[in-house]
Each structure stands twice: as structure tokens, then as C-alpha cells.
Amino acid sequence: MTYCVGLLVEEGLVMIADTRTNAGLDNISTYRKLHLFNVAGERVMMLASAGNLSMTQSVLSMLTEGVDGSDGEPPQTIMQQPTMFKAAQLVGRAIRRVREIEREGFEAANLRMEVSFLFGGQIGEEPMRLFMIYSAGNFIECSRDAPFLQIGEHKYGKPILDRAVKYETDLYDALKVGLVSMDSTMRSNLGVGLPIDIAVSRVGALDTEVNHRIEAGESYFHDLRERWSAALRAAHRAIPRPPYGPSGA
Amino acid sequence: MTYCVGLLVEEGLVMIADTRTNAGLDNISTYRKLHLFNVAGERVMMLASAGNLSMTQSVLSMLTEGVDGSDGEPPQTIMQQPTMFKAAQLVGRAIRRVREIEREGFEAANLRMEVSFLFGGQIGEEPMRLFMIYSAGNFIECSRDAPFLQIGEHKYGKPILDRAVKYETDLYDALKVGLVSMDSTMRSNLGVGLPIDIAVSRVGALDTEVNHRIEAGESYFHDLRERWSAALRAAHRAIPRPPYGPSGA
Numbered sequence: 001m002t003y004c005v006g007l008l009v010e011e012g013l014v015m016i017a018d019t020r021t022n023a024g025l026d027n028i029s030t031y032r033k034l035h036l037f038n039v040a041g042e043r044v045m046m047l048a049s050a051g052n053l054s055m056t057q058s059v060l061s062m063l064t065e066g067v068d069g070s071d072g073e074p075p076q077t078i079m080q081q082p083t084m085f086k087a088a089q090l091v092g093r094a095i096r097r098v099r100e101i102e103r104e105g106f107e108a109a110n111l112r113m114e115v116s117f118l119f120g121g122q123i124g125e126e127p128m129r130l131f132m133i134y135s136a137g138n139f140i141e142c143s144r145d146a147p148f149l150q151i152g153e154h155k156y157g158k159p160i161l162d163r164a165v166k167y168e169t170d171l172y173d174a175l176k177v178g179l180v181s182m183d184s185t186m187r188s189n190l191g192v193g194l195p196i197d198i199a200v201s202r203v204g205a206l207d208t209e210v211n212h213r214i215e216a217g218e219s220y221f222h223d224l225r226e227r228w229s230a231a232l233r234a235a236h237r238a239i240p241r242p243p244y245g246p247s248g249a
Numbered sequence: 250m251t252y253c254v255g256l257l258v259e260e261g262l263v264m265i266a267d268t269r270t271n272a273g274l275d276n277i278s279t280y281r282k283l284h285l286f287n288v289a290g291e292r293v294m295m296l297a298s299a300g301n302l303s304m305t306q307s308v309l310s311m312l313t314e315g316v317d318g319s320d321g322e323p324p325q326t327i328m329q330q331p332t333m334f335k336a337a338q339l340v341g342r343a344i345r346r347v348r349e350i351e352r353e354g355f356e357a358a359n360l361r362m363e364v365s366f367l368f369g370g371q372i373g374e375e376p377m378r379l380f381m382i383y384s385a386g387n388f389i390e391c392s393r394d395a396p397f398l399q400i401g402e403h404k405y406g407k408p409i410l411d412r413a414v415k416y417e418t419d420l421y422d423a424l425k426v427g428l429v430s431m432d433s434t435m436r437s438n439l440g441v442g443l444p445i446d447i448a449v450s451r452v453g454a455l456d457t458e459v460n461h462r463i464e465a466g467e468s469y470f471h472d473l474r475e476r477w478s479a480a481l482r483a484a485h486r487a488i489p490r491p492p493y494g495p496s497g498a
Contacts, residue, residue, distance in 0.1 A: 172490050240472075
């Protein structure tokens, strides 16, 4: 299992990804799912992955080594792409190439070829963008109306995002709400776990401002979890008793 | 879509169910999913359903009219069952009967035969119990360690239950937290919607203490939603800014 969330607000981009992978509940490991492709001053690109690990790793390797062109064009790397849109298209093409290569083996083993990616960043003077790329290689783009995208186990952590994140939200508030969303997911689903990788890029900086791994026991995140739990308890205590009972109605 | 939650705490049982059904996004209706089988002073039984509506309705009708016995026994109704366990078994048998009857038609139409039920209550002097019954007719029972069960779109509303409900939780606090869980689900998933049916039974009462439909615009539920949103906003504002940024680190 996996949970990754990307938040694209006015001031910049936040990406958060857990690191737990499992092939069955008895085979749990830690793998990095958030990958950065940076050339400071030229481009910042962040790619977070969910789904079959062998496929997402192959997609990553292919994006670095080069994805075969469709009409005998030379292989293209993600670093060569001139725009975020073209780079997202290349991620989609890499997914389709890996599917072609692996299909027979996956079908024989009755495995599902499911992967998804969050891909965000900025190249040169074009706007900062955030995409969600599906197993079929198609993709959608994050909009101002709902300035976040999620992959993996997205449902547990969605209510807080729906309520608390707007396009105008401060960049570090977006990071904070994203971490609360991650915490909610981890508490309710053992398939999502620490450490957590986070990255932040401010619009126009063309570099990451944060690139950090939150390990188990780190005091800020521990404090955030405790404060959030205490606040939720206080919040539901402060709501009046339902008026439907025998003493209320 | 559907969301139903049952909470079995020390003082009693709470059941909450939405009423939205949809056959495609363009065919949305309101159907009662929470059904009560009461004989005051003798038994109180609550059954909430999720999944294919034609199947859950047939199961309900069969439980009322009688489920055929397996070895030529006479048909059995849910009201005849002497214990909650036997009644849960009968629900399971009704599901299997409906599956047998409908299988051919469903397969021809490539429809999924998925249903699930929450079934809780108390008969005579036996303890109050709560079960979740699956499509195959098998079931699990709610325990003190996790005193709630959910069917349907359960993920959005699980984080608040995980944090706020214990076996010792007050009965009407359990109802309140259940309503917050329902609110979180409705905000994040259009397939779950008002009105909401709620029922409460206190241990030993052998009757419902609340049997109410919350309609859109009802002031208590509206107030609960507003207060909860405001409290969440205040809660994440009160958490300190992440220390990872350039000014923080």
C-alpha cells in the first residue's frame, strides 16, 4: 500500500509520500516513492509513485535512461523535456512501454498492472503544474478549485484536505495539512507507514526548499500527531449532545 | 454508494445509515437502508444494508416472509430466532438463497453480487451484539477493542472513529462521533447523502430509545457540521509551522 499527496497552492508545490511497500502482509519493506529531478535554476520536478513496485521502478529507470520514441525517434529522458506537459506525456509513455514489456509475464502470474503517479514541478518560466498519471498513461491536471491530488490509499486522508486546503492556503500550512492527512491514513491503514518523504518548491525558485525524510520518532511530526488527536477529542467534546434521546427530545 | 456505521459501546448500540442509492451518477434515489425489527420488551434488532439494492431488498423480504430451511425444515423468519447469533446466521442464509436465485441473471448481465449488512441488537437476557455479514453469508462480530463496524464507503469516516470511540464511550457521544464520521464521508463522497437514519438502543431496554431520520437542513446536524469544520480549521491552525523550511530549519 501507499499514500502520496501533492498540493499545488498559490505559493508553490508540496509533495508527501510514505515509504511502506508490501508484498503480502508478511513482506513489508521501506522504499523511496518520492523522486526528485532537479537542475537548480532550470527545473524542479517531483515524481511520486503508487502501485506495483517493479513497474514503478522500471518507469523511473526508463525516464532516466530514455524512453523509446514511437516512430524511430531517439530515446527521450525526462530531463530533456522542455515543458511539464511534455514531461508528463513522457511518464505516460514510459508506463505504456513497461506495460508492453511486462504484460505477458504479469498475465501468466495473474498480477494486476496497476500503477499511478503524481508528477509536479516547474520548468523555466512556465507555470508550476501538478499531474496525476494513471495506469493507462493518461493524466489529469490539478486545478485551483481542488488544489491537491492523491494516489494510493487516498480515502482516509481526503476529508481533512477537502476542508482545509484552498488555492490561497499558505505553502507551509499546505505542508502541515498534508502531514495531518498522512497521519490520518497511517492510523487507519497499516499498509501506509513511516518514514515519510516530503518536498517543497516555491513558485519561481526552480529548486526544492525542503527535501526531507521524516523518520519515526521525529519530534515535530510526533507533536503534530499528538496535537491533532487532542484537538479532535476536544472538538467532538465541544459539540453539544444530540437532541434525539429520551432526555433530549 | 452507501455508508453505514454501527457502534456497540458499554451502554448500548448506535446504528447510522445514509439513504442515497445510485445506479450510475445520473440515477440517484433515496431508499431506507436501516431497518428495525422490534418487539418492545422482547427484542430489538437493527439491520443496515449496503450493496446491490435488489439483493438487499430481497434479503429483507425473505427475512420477514421466511427463509427456506436447508433440510426440508419449515421457512424461518428473523422474528422467530431465539438469539442474535442464530438471527445473524439466518441473514447469512437469506443472502446465500438470494444469490442462488439471482446468480444466472446477474452473470448474464455481468453484475456483481455484492452486499453487506450490519446487524445488531439484543434478544431477551442475552448480551447486546453487533455483526457484519458479508456477501458469502459469513460474518464477524464487533469486539470491545474496536467497538464499531462499518459497511459501504468506510474509509473516509474511519479516522475519527479510530481516534474517538472506545468501549467506555458514552452512548450519545458514540452517536455524535458516528454523525461526524458520516459527515466526513458525505463531504468527500457524493454517493453518500442525506437524509440519515439513526437508531439507538440502550443495553437491557429491549427497545429503541431513538429512531429518527435526520433530514437536510435539520438544525442539530447542520450545527454539528459547522462546529466540526470550524474545530478542524482551528486545530490545524494551532499546530506549529513545520520546521523544515528555509526560515525554520
